[in-house]
Amino acid sequence: MANALHSEKSPYLLQHAENPVAWLPWGEAAFARARAEEKPIFLSIGYSTCHWCHVMAHESFEHEAVAAILNEHFVAIKVDREERPDVDKVYMAYVQALTGHGGWPLSAWLTPELKPFFGGTYFPPEDRHGRAGFPAILRAIAGGWKSERDTLVAESERVLGTLRDSQAAQGPADGPLAVAGGEAFEQCFQYYYEAFDGANGGFGGAPKFPRAANLNFLFRVAAIQGVASEMGAQAVRLATSTLRAMARGGIHDHVGGGYHRYAVDETWFVPHFEKMLYDQAQIAINCLEAKQATGDERFAWMARDIFDYVWAELTSPQGGFFTAEDADSAVGGSGTSVPPVSESGDGRDARVAGEPAHAEGAFYVWSAADLRAVLGEDAGLIAAHFGVLDTGNVTGPLDPHGEFRGKNILVQRRALVETAKLFSLEPDAANERIGAALATLKEARAGRPRPLLDDKIVTANNGLMISALAKAAQVLGGENAERERFLRAAERAAAFVERELYDAARGVLFRCWRDGRGVHEGFAEDYAYFIQGLLDLYEGSFALRWLIWAESLQEKMDELFWDETRGGYFNSAAGDASIVLRLKEDYDGAEPAPSSVAAMNVLRLATLLPDQDAAGAPHRQTYRGRGVRCIEAFRAQWSRTPQGMPQMVCALELALEAPRHVVLVGDPEAGDFRALAAGLHEQLGPRRTLLAVTNDTDRRWWAERAPWMTDMVAIGGRATAYVCAEFACQAPVTEPEDLRRLLR
Numbered sequence: 001m002a003n004a005l006h007s008e009k010s011p012y013l014l015q016h017a018e019n020p021v022a023w024l025p026w027g028e029a030a031f032a033r034a035r036a037e038e039k040p041i042f043l044s045i046g047y048s049t050c051h052w053c054h055v056m057a058h059e060s061f062e063h064e065a066v067a068a069i070l071n072e073h074f075v076a077i078k079v080d081r082e083e084r085p086d087v088d089k090v091y092m093a094y095v096q097a098l099t100g101h102g103g104w105p106l107s108a109w110l111t112p113e114l115k116p117f118f119g120g121t122y123f124p125p126e127d128r129h130g131r132a133g134f135p136a137i138l139r140a141i142a143g144g145w146k147s148e149r150d151t152l153v154a155e156s157e158r159v160l161g162t163l164r165d166s167q168a169a170q171g172p173a174d175g176p177l178a179v180a181g182g183e184a185f186e187q188c189f190q191y192y193y194e195a196f197d198g199a200n201g202g203f204g205g206a207p208k209f210p211r212a213a214n215l216n217f218l219f220r221v222a223a224i225q226g227v228a229s230e231m232g233a234q235a236v237r238l239a240t241s242t243l244r245a246m247a248r249g250g251i252h253d254h255v256g257g258g259y260h261r262y263a264v265d266e267t268w269f270v271p272h273f274e275k276m277l278y279d280q281a282q283i284a285i286n287c288l289e290a291k292q293a294t295g296d297e298r299f300a301w302m303a304r305d306i307f308d309y310v311w312a313e314l315t316s317p318q319g320g321f322f323t324a325e326d327a328d329s330a331v332g333g334s335g336t337s338v339p340p341v342s343e344s345g346d347g348r349d350a351r352v353a354g355e356p357a358h359a360e361g362a363f364y365v366w367s368a369a370d371l372r373a374v375l376g377e378d379a380g381l382i383a384a385h386f387g388v389l390d391t392g393n394v395t396g397p398l399d400p401h402g403e404f405r406g407k408n409i410l411v412q413r414r415a416l417v418e419t420a421k422l423f424s425l426e427p428d429a430a431n432e433r434i435g436a437a438l439a440t441l442k443e444a445r446a447g448r449p450r451p452l453l454d455d456k457i458v459t460a461n462n463g464l465m466i467s468a469l470a471k472a473a474q475v476l477g478g479e480n481a482e483r484e485r486f487l488r489a490a491e492r493a494a495a496f497v498e499r500e501l502y503d504a505a506r507g508v509l510f511r512c513w514r515d516g517r518g519v520h521e522g523f524a525e526d527y528a529y530f531i532q533g534l535l536d537l538y539e540g541s542f543a544l545r546w547l548i549w550a551e552s553l554q555e556k557m558d559e560l561f562w563d564e565t566r567g568g569y570f571n572s573a574a575g576d577a578s579i580v581l582r583l584k585e586d587y588d589g590a591e592p593a594p595s596s597v598a599a600m601n602v603l604r605l606a607t608l609l610p611d612q613d614a615a616g617a618p619h620r621q622t623y624r625g626r627g628v629r630c631i632e633a634f635r636a637q638w639s640r641t642p643q644g645m646p647q648m649v650c651a652l653e654l655a656l657e658a659p660r661h662v663v664l665v666g667d668p669e670a671g672d673f674r675a676l677a678a679g680l681h682e683q684l685g686p687r688r689t690l691l692a693v694t695n696d697t698d699r700r701w702w703a704e705r706a707p708w709m710t711d712m713v714a715i716g717g718r719a720t721a722y723v724c725a726e727f728a729c730q731a732p733v734t735e736p737e738d739l740r741r742l743l744r
Helices: 011-015 028-037 051-061 064-073 085-099 134-147 149-168 177-195 212-225 230-248 277-294 297-313 368-386 416-422 427-445 459-477 482-500 524-541 544-561 594-608 619-633 635-640 646-656 671-679 696-705 736-743
Strands: 041-046 075-080 106-110 116-120 328-330 358-360 660-665 688-693 720-725
Touching (some): 011 051, 011 075, 028 041, 028 075, 041 085, 064 134, 085 149, 116 149, 177 635, 212 277, 212 646, 230 297, 277 297, 277 459, 297 459, 368 416, 416 427, 459 671, 482 524, 524 544, 524 594, 544 594, 544 696, 594 619, 594 646, 619 635, 619 646, 635 646
Parallel strands (some): 660 688
């Protein structure tokens, strides 16, 4: 019998709509029931493509006996973390403080006033290895609520007090920002240098996450120091070695493109197979900066591999980008490599009684027999190149439940030249045959049941992908038609958000769309990531509308999320009584903290826009002051452990050194204009502010906002570049080589 989730739009909540648990969505109806019945709340937070969320659902939430305990003693609430990141971050902060770690599914027990008093992540269905199972935990908490309620309530107050104190500890420290920033920059680089895994790429041991902010920082080191300097060269080595290791590993989908969420081992071999849009966007930018730093076309190929995957599988007909693909899928179907049913007895082999068995990675793994059946004589070539064994290549502790017995995860075990030599081929010929074989495998794999698609469109994630596409237009497009493909995709996504997720009358963004706009207004990350995307799109297309909209959204973000007392941006707006603690994210994890991105955004706006607008408002000073204050608000964090906020450390570049302005004048569709623009993006360098006067409308707008640009014209009817520092400009140039010389 369906519970109250059946009318929700979230794919994650709908996955639980047929559970025997009497789930309620987050909201006043659930809170009122808890107060009226004087019951604690069991809060379960996850997302639709989370493997361990599925496991706990199969093991516990689909079972009548477990549901009976929950329904009798608790008010059970389900939250999709991608719909309500504000709720997730509050209770994740609690669980991390309580247990020292976090993750999903997130399980928390709250008072009817929403204050947490116990929590964790995944709980097994029975007692295991000295750890209490989920039913035992439920019974113990239910008993404690009856006999020791005051103690539990007091614990919730204590923990919330601790979290409030930690927020209050944020703020500026003594000493000049330039000194603290320089020390943090060096300390952060030293951390990555020492933590680098020289054998496998990445930082530290298992599990290995593609944390893009790490590589963003390293490429900024190279840009500022120079790629030829000792420090810059080392930064490039650490970043590019990591990207190459990821591209070779099982975390990379060699058949269909794109990257899985993370690898459980230190070699990037065995992934958790979900694919997230935010990972694709950020890794693509890492690859594009690697191409700029090295000139190596392999990194361009890596970026295109990601974009091709996103266009094929995560792009909506309306132009927005979907959120993710699941790790699990049904076994069976044409060309399917069918993992055995788990022997662990944990129920993870099927989602609901009567449905086909599901397994993690079923869509992606291959037996040697699969390859022979699909590829014929090329099966040996692929097996040698990608480490395929008749017995399967995932063994021992990497396959604790026997799910991959006899199966193979494709991972590049040989360099192309080595594989070519093994088969007496020239490298180009071997590469062509491998590419053709992978295309054949992709066609065969299309006959398997696909993983579930989370087809909601999230504003924040779309902002990240717009940034990646705009960067690709700059780095890969050059003067070619490929530039148009990247720009059109970015512009379609921005137009989708404007049409479907933006209330122009109020100037507010909404969080997500699925068969219509969701009810939740945007959070700080939606504004920060999307504003960043618009700024990047302006610098990629020079269409003034995107800059104007970015400025408007920044003003709204400041109104909704800025902490006037201590600086920085809260995750959520004021006024929501269900948020027991307004937090400011202070960690650049799988996604960067909103304040880290916003600090860079406002500093960029300070350089893009003039000192004041037509009404005399001091925009530049306001934006710059706000950017510096945002950085200062987190100084206690980034000065102590800068590796925790590498994206914020990147923002210091603009806070401490004013960038040069490059103004292009001419027709952006003309070849001479594109040649000048392409020259700006051939190599990494310190940040430059890019502006353009492309038509009379632009000229009138800039004349009111930036009088110093008034006299900039196209010389001799040719596209012309002006390079300026602190509004003092060098002689204009019309040749790409002359522009390169000015920028050296």
